[in-house]
Amino acid sequence: MTIASCPISLPAKDRILLGHGSGGRLSAELMREVFLPHLGNPILNKLEDQATLELNGRRLAFSTDTFVVKPLFFRGGNIGSLSVHGTINDLAMGGAEPVFLSAAFLLEEGLEVATLGKIVKSMAEAARAAGVDIVTGDTKVVERGSGDQLFINTTGIGLVREGVHLSAANARPGDIILLSGYIGDHGIAILSEREGIQFDTLLQSDSAPLHTLVRNMLSTSPDIRCLRDPTRGGLSSTLNEIAASARVGMTIDETAIPIREEVRGACEVLGLDPLYVANEGKLVAIVPPESARAVLEAMRHHPQGAHSAIIGTVTGNNPGMVTMRTAFGTTRIVDMLSGDQLPRIC
Numbered sequence: 420m421t422i423a424s425c426p427i428s429l430p431a432k433d434r435i436l437l438g439h440g441s442g443g444r445l446s447a448e449l450m451r452e453v454f455l456p457h458l459g460n461p462i463l464n465k466l467e468d469q470a471t472l473e474l475n476g477r478r479l480a481f482s483t484d485t486f487v488v489k490p491l492f493f494r495g496g497n498i499g500s501l502s503v504h505g506t507i508n509d510l511a512m513g514g515a516e517p518v519f520l521s522a523a524f525l526l527e528e529g530l531e532v533a534t535l536g537k538i539v540k541s542m543a544e545a546a547r548a549a550g551v552d553i554v555t556g557d558t559k560v561v562e563r564g565s566g567d568q569l570f571i572n573t574t575g576i577g578l579v580r581e582g583v584h585l586s587a588a589n590a591r592p593g594d595i596i597l598l599s600g601y602i603g604d605h606g607i608a609i610l611s612e613r614e615g616i617q618f619d620t621l622l623q624s625d626s627a628p629l630h631t632l633v634r635n636m637l638s639t640s641p642d643i644r645c646l647r648d649p650t651r652g653g654l655s656s657t658l659n660e661i662a663a664s665a666r667v668g669m670t671i672d673e674t675a676i677p678i679r680e681e682v683r684g685a686c687e688v689l690g691l692d693p694l695y696v697a698n699e700g701k702l703v704a705i706v707p708p709e710s711a712r713a714v715l716e717a718m719r720h721h722p723q724g725a726h727s728a729i730i731g732t733v734t735g736n737n738p739g740m741v742t743m744r745t746a747f748g749t750t751r752i753v754d755m756l757s758g759d760q761l762p763r764i765c
Contacts, residue, residue, distance in 0.1 A: 442651025443695075443756025447660075466664070467586060468509040468647065471579055478579035480515035482506055485572040489763040491538065493612045495605075495623030498571055499538035501699060503545035503553075504626050505650070505765065506575040511630040512646040512702065514585045514637060515577030520546060522556040522573050527566035538569065549628040551575075577630075582641050589644035590665035592735035595711035597704040599632065599718055600726040601625070602654050603682040606696035609764045611685070622681045625700035632702070632723045639717040640710040647703045650765055652756045655694040657703055658741045659755040669741045671731030671753070694743075695756045697764045705733060 438445040455464065462470045469482035486502040496504075503520065510517045522542065526535065546553050604625040611622065629648065636643060645665075649657040654676070662669050678693050686693045700723060706714050711729065718724030731743075741753040 437762045438757070440651070440762065441656075441756055442697075443656045444754075445757070446651070447755070465586065465588070466660075467513060469513040469515070469577075471513055471515075480510045480513040480577040480579050481575070482509040482513075483572065483574040484509060485570060486765060487567070487570050487763055488609065488765055489567065490609075490612050491534070491569060493624055494608050494621060496626040496699075497538055497541050498569060499540075499542035500545040501624075501626050501765065502571040502573045503542050503549065503551075504628050504699060506573040507549055507551065507628045507630055508648045508699075508702075510575050510577035511628075511633040512585070512648055513577070513579060514583035514633065514646070515579045515630075516634070517549065517551045517575055517577040517628075517630055519576045520551055520553045520573055521575075522553050522571060524556070524558045525566060525570040525572075526558065526560045527568050528560060528563040530568050535569065538571075542571075545628070549630065580637060580641070583637055583643075585643065585646050587645050587647065587661040587664035590661055590667050590705045590733050591644065591707075592667055592733055593708055594644055594705050594733040595708055595729055596658070596669065596671060596731040596733065597706055597711065597715055597718065598654070598676065598728055598730045599629075599702045599704075599724045600700075601677045601679050601682070602649065602698055602701060603678060603686065603693040603696035605699040606653070606761050606764050607682045607685045609697075610689070610761055616685065622679070625698055627700035627723055629700065629702055629723055632718065632721045635717045635721050636704065636714050640706065640714050642710060643704055643706050643714065645703075645705040649698050649701060649703055651697055653693070653695040653697055654703065655692075655741065655753050656755045658753070659739075661703075661705065662741055663739045665733075666738045668734040668737040668739070669731055670734055671741065671743045673743050673745045675728050675730045677726050677728055691761075694753060696761065699765060 469480045472479045491498045507517045608624045647657045718727035743753045
């Protein structure tokens with residue numbers, strides 16, 4: 420028997436595409452084929468959200484991120500507050516208390532100084548509220564037409580708690596998968612601003628610092644295996660990364676995943692999958708089964724985790740694969756994002 424197959428358009432290998440910044444399959448290929456062969460070392464090769472370093476008997480977390488979100492201002496935040504929250508959260512996913520940040524600005528000629536001032540003020544307010552200081556930075560200006568108003572890079576340093584060793588490689592069969600709340604809010608809020616889509620309610624970005632939520636979780640159970648924030652590539656890509664790193668399978672339940680009706684409706688109209696839409700104030704936790712209920716309760720008692728849920732389990736079947744029980748009782752593979760549903764969202 421001959422099985423017919425449809426040709427699949429493969430991305431070009433000799434040019435950078437928007438999808439290389441998606442946090443999905445193309446991003447992983449770029450890291451594996453370009454960056455790691457030249458820059459790889461035992462710390463970088465772990466591909467965590469942050470590097471955990473030993474220095475004079477102290478464990479430090481070190482992370483950097485660049486923000487290119489468009490538009491600069493959106494419901495729930497702006498590129499300034501987002502850049503602070505994003506780097507704080509990368510540190511927190513390593514079990515660290517953030518201490519210091521740096522900020523570097525790439526400005527396009529013609530950007531209004533008043534606009535820059537509003538963004539810097541927002542950064543200061545976000546850092547102050549999170550209890551961190553921005554202690555160094557840099558500013559560069561490029562010619563008109565060579566950028567898109569403003570890009571920001573933030574780098575952070577944090578102190579890792581004693582006895583905490585978080586890593587995607589730690590996930591074990593039988594572990595429970597927890598999610599701290601509604602997914603897709605940030606990506607759809609950005610898209611609605613960009614495209615002028617109106618909702619019955621004011622959907623806004625979930626951008627928020629997560630370090631105090633993590634503090635409460637680790638105080639309840641320091642044996643949490645792994646924490647990740649599902650930003651670019653969304654929940655799907657994050658779970659696939661963990662499954663690949665730990666060589667385990669995962670099964671999630673579609674009906675258990677918190678999704679706002681506005682997000683679900685927007686995704687249906689636009690042909691998007693909420694599992695792949697970015698978040699900026701949510702986390703995924705892989706927790707031993709004996710600790711899951713206590714951690715879930717600790718999450719629900721924190722403002723950033725009020726809608727937390729158990730969404731699945733880690734299995735020993737199909738290593739590296741994530742499957743989902745659908746609302747219709749069927750099972751489907753949840754693969755890593757292959758392209759880029761929504762560019763310029765963080």
